[in-house]
Amino acid sequence: MKEFYNVLIYVGLFVNILGFILMYVDKQKAIKHQWRISENTLMLVAALFGSFGVYGGMLVFRHKTKHLKFKILVPILIIIHLVIINYTFSHKI
Template identity: 60%
Template sequence: MEDVTMLLPYIITVNIIGFIMMRIDKQKAIKGKFRIPERTFWLLAILGGAIGIYMGMKAFRHKTKHTSFIIGVPVLIVINLVLFAYITFFLS
């Protein structure tokens, strides 16, 4: 049960990080500076931050022309939610 109670703070943290990183990358894109690699966003999304990355995409209009992000991030949201539900309800 203790492991499951640590899941919510983890999910919140990784999603906040994903959201903030989308903001930072958007600002770097505007200024023509060195960018955050896309693989970093994918890793965060796979590790549970897909919702934060999606919210960042919408809030900052960033990566919205990349088909892989338009399709892949919502798919990862569903996968994340299913895994979190499984962990919460079946492993507790």
């Protein structure tokens, strides 16, 4: 069972790093007026437990911080993810 929790941790780290990198790439593309990563893709990564990375990217790169969808949904996803993570690791599902 320990291996299962290790996999969860590694997958969580990967998804959050991916979310952070996607926010950086999208910001750079916005600056250069190039093709962008869709908001739906960014929100999907956030919803799939990448909310910490996406939110970190919002703060560090000052990206999507004026978009109401991101200002509201990403922090809500963080709270939901914290509850799920706490429940999962405290109850050893």
